[in-house]
Amino acid sequence: MIVLPKPIQEQLKENALSKSFYITDIGYYPKAHGHYVHRENGAEEYILIYCTDGFGSIEYMNFKTQLSANTYCVLPKNIAHIYEAHSKQPWSIYWMHFNGDLAHGIFKKFQGLSNKNPEVVYTEYRISQFNQVYRLIKNEHALSYLEYANLLGLNFITSLLYADIEKNNPVHATTLVEKIKGYLSQNLDKTLKTKDVAERFNYSNSYVLNTFKKQTGYSLIQFFNLKKTQKACEYLKFTDLSIKEISFKLGFQDPFYFTRLFKKNIGCSPLAYRKAN
Numbered sequence: 001m002i003v004l005p006k007p008i009q010e011q012l013k014e015n016a017l018s019k020s021f022y023i024t025d026i027g028y029y030p031k032a033h034g035h036y037v038h039r040e041n042g043a044e045e046y047i048l049i050y051c052t053d054g055f056g057s058i059e060y061m062n063f064k065t066q067l068s069a070n071t072y073c074v075l076p077k078n079i080a081h082i083y084e085a086h087s088k089q090p091w092s093i094y095w096m097h098f099n100g101d102l103a104h105g106i107f108k109k110f111q112g113l114s115n116k117n118p119e120v121v122y123t124e125y126r127i128s129q130f131n132q133v134y135r136l137i138k139n140e141h142a143l144s145y146l147e148y149a150n151l152l153g154l155n156f157i158t159s160l161l162y163a164d165i166e167k168n169n170p171v172h173a174t175t176l177v178e179k180i181k182g183y184l185s186q187n188l189d190k191t192l193k194t195k196d197v198a199e200r201f202n203y204s205n206s207y208v209l210n211t212f213k214k215q216t217g218y219s220l221i222q223f224f225n226l227k228k229t230q231k232a233c234e235y236l237k238f239t240d241l242s243i244k245e246i247s248f249k250l251g252f253q254d255p256f257y258f259t260r261l262f263k264k265n266i267g268c269s270p271l272a273y274r275k276a277n
Contacts, residue, residue, distance in 0.1 A: 001027030002138050008146070013099070017147045021106075021154040025097035026134055032056075032093065035085035045097035046107055047075040048157055050130075052094065052122065055086035067091060069186060070122050072160050074110035077103070094130050096153060109161050120163040121201075122182035129156050176201065177215040180208070184224045188231050191251045194220050229265040232258075236274040243270045 003025045004012075012022035024045050029035060031054065042060075049058065051067040058065050058073050060081035067073060075081050077099075085091050098106075110118075120126075129152060136149035180197060197220060198208040212220045228250045235246045247258035262270050 001025065001029075002134065004137065008141065009099075011143065012146060012150065015143065015147065018150045019100055020102045021098060021100040022146075022150045023096050023098050023133070023137065023153050026095070026137055026153075028092075028094050028130075028134070030092040032085040032090045035090060036082075037084070038082045040080050042079040042081055043075070043077060043097060045099045046077050046103045047081075048096050048098065048160075049073050049075070049083065050094045050160065051091045052127075054089045054091040056084060056091035056093070057086075058083040065117050067093075067117070071117050071119050073117075074107050074157075076107050094127070096133075096157075098153070098157075102154070106157060106161065113161075118160070118163065120160055121179045122186050123178050124182060125178060126156065126159060129159075176203070176208075177212055180212060180220070181223070184220075185227055188228050189249055189251050191253075192224060225261055226265055228252075229262050232262055232270065233266065233273065233277075236270055237277050246270070 004023070009022070009024050012018040015022075035056070049056075049067065050072040051069060053069050056067050058067060058075070058081065060075055060079055065073060075083075133149050133153045133156060136145050136152075140146065140149070179201065183197065183200060184192070194205050194209055198205045201208070209220060212218070212223070216223060218226070232246050232250060235241050235249065239246075241249070243259065244255045247253075247255040250258070252258040252261075259270055262273075266273060268276070
């Protein structure tokens with residue numbers, strides 16, 4: 001996490017390009033075991049919490065919600081709140097505290113959403129944008145860099161708040177494929193077919209198949225299985241799970257099929273890979 005010193009916050013508050021929106025604290029908390037925050041008087045800033053994995057709960061103003069992967073919440077300033085990670089499946093969260101002329105409007109926009117637990121499509125681009133904001137705030141104190149970081153931070157939040165517009169409008173093929181990649185990567189434990197993915201993104205099977213193949217060179221299922229075998233390599237190197245257990249964790253009910261697929265993609269059997277690594 002990074003907390004900007006008060007003098008810099010004051011500078012941003014008075015700056016023409018950042019006074020509408022400026023970040024005061026920012027961070028990432030992966031697998032947040034034991035994470036619990038109770039502020040009786042709230043925080044001096046608005047808070048965005050974006051969950052990418054696991055579960056957690058948030059409570060404020062007699063409103064309680066549970067966050068899961070690819071959902072988010074905006075908390076108001078100066079209002080008592082509690083949030084905590086699930087005890088067995090703790091969340092991984094990207095978060096930021098922010099202030100400025102637009103801050104209350106951002107909270108009101110979130111409050112006005114029909115879905116109080118809004119879900120967004122995971123994209124690597126969104127995460128890379130957050131990371132860029134984080135790096136700029138961490139490494140640069142020159143005003144022009146901080147202006148840029150806060151404009152990017154505002155774009156990050158609005159990409160969440162207006163995710164439905166992005167979803168319902170025509171998108172470039174590369175953007176759709178990026179969303180599909182993120183969706184597949186978040187569901188490696190499932191058995192998905194092309195029609196499942198097409199329905200998820202409101203496109204026809206043929207459009208999804210042709211667009212994905214054109215952009216990546218792989219069929220959708222080939223890519224999905226490749227990601228599964230890459231994840232299997234992690235399990236083989238860093239856990240003592242059996243081949244059968246890994247197979248089940250990756251949505252394969254037939255361990256022998258999983259072994260054949262692994263050998264095809266990696267060049268050796270799962271057991272040989274584990275011994276070599």
